[in-house]
Amino acid sequence: MPELPEVETIRRGLSERILQTRIEKVxxxxxxxxxxxxxxxxxxxITGLGFESIERRGKYLLINLEGGWSIIAHMRMTGRLIYHSQEREPEKHTHVVLKLSQGEVHFSDTRKFGRLQLVKTGERMNVPSIAKLGPEPLSEEFTPEELAKRLKPRKINIKAALLDQTLVAGIGNIYADEALFRARILPERPANSLKKEEVEKLHEAIQEVLAEGIAAKGTSFRDYQDATGEKGSFQKQLKVYSRGGEPCTCCNETLERIKLGGRTTVYCSKCQK
DNA sequence: CAGTACGCCTGGATGC
DNA sequence: TGCATCCAGGCGTACT
Known part of the structure; x- marks a missing residue:
């Protein structure tokens, strides 16, 4: 599932390969x-346009083209944007092929949730899905004080709060569970019940897991692949996500698996308070 | 603001 | 073996 680290990895991979090319055929x-x-x-x-830059906002990729046009790409659950240096037969779930002046990009998505959305470059930050996003968790504006301020009015549980893209952008189910484990905070805790020290620990944990996720080129739990079709390796470092019923790596307690806000949540009842 | 449900989707796992 | 059912879940929208 492409979350911030996966989308950032795709951004970097594509940037290295397509910025000097032009779209010849769609x-x-x-x-x-x-x-x-x-x-x-x-x-x-977009036919005939060259690429100018690729940005990321939360889990969205902003592909800026010449002529004042951009493509906003969202992978949702199973989307992939993969660059092939040679012509290649589309796979079963490849929905869009961009033939470039050198190589081609395939947008594939088994579950068909992902989208490529054409927008004016000048409007890219104003489209509703982007405009309402919270701060970038790895940016300077995302401070412990900012996080505390945003959690304070929220009564929902902290797990659901972390998944709320308007509170902070880019965190999905995997990194939310991992950050809460690292901060030793129970996912059921009301967001506004966290003490100052806990918010600081959570802030640090969020930045750490995301940075480590990027360093590992993402988590390839099921479907995720980077811009060249390679898998990431962060799944090897997961402490709780997908490990319900298994022993905690820290204390050996059996990890709990519950539903919060409709999403599977795994945590250690002994390590997390 | 909170919460819940629904729709969008397919494939892999599970149950019988 | 084959068929039915469940589950994975991000996000927009609707409704209470």
Whole structure:
């Protein structure tokens, strides 16, 4: 599941490979994967344009093209954006192929939740899904004080709060569970019940797990692959996610597996308070 | 603001 | 072996 570290890894991989190229042809194999911009059709608008830069905001990739156009890409659960230096037959779930002046990019998504959305570059930060995102957790504006301020009015449990993209951007189910374990905080705790020291620990834990996730080129639990089709390795460092019923790496207690906000949550009832 | 449910999807795991 | 059912879950939207 591409969360911040996975999307950042894709951003870096694509940036190294496609910034000097131009889109020569667009092949849409499943129209549901793309969204036009106010009467400007996806294919016709981007054909012929070169790439200028690739940014990331939360779990969104912002691919900036020439001519004032951008593509906002979201992988959701199973999306992939993979660069091939040679021409390659699309796979079963490849929905869009961008033929470039050198190589090609395939957008594939088994579950068809992901989207490529055409927007004006000047409007990219104003589209609702991007505009409402909370701070970037690895940026300077994301301080312990900022996190505390944002948690204070929230009565929901801290796990659900971390998954709320308007509170802080980019954290998904994997890194939320890992950050809470590292900060030794129970996921059921109301967000506004965290003491100052706990918020500071959580802030540090969030930054650590995300940075380590990026360093490991992401978590390839099921479907995730980077921009070249390689798997990440952070799944080897997971302490709680997907380990329900297994012993805690710290105290050997059996890890609990519950549902919070409709999502599977794993934690250690002995280590986390 | 909280919470819940639903829709979007397929494949792998599980149950019979 | 084959078929039915469950589960994984990010996010937008609707409704209470």
């Amino acid at each position: 092949i849409i194999r499943w129209p549901g994967a793309v969204e036009d911009w106010e009467g400007h059709p996806f294919t016709e608008t």
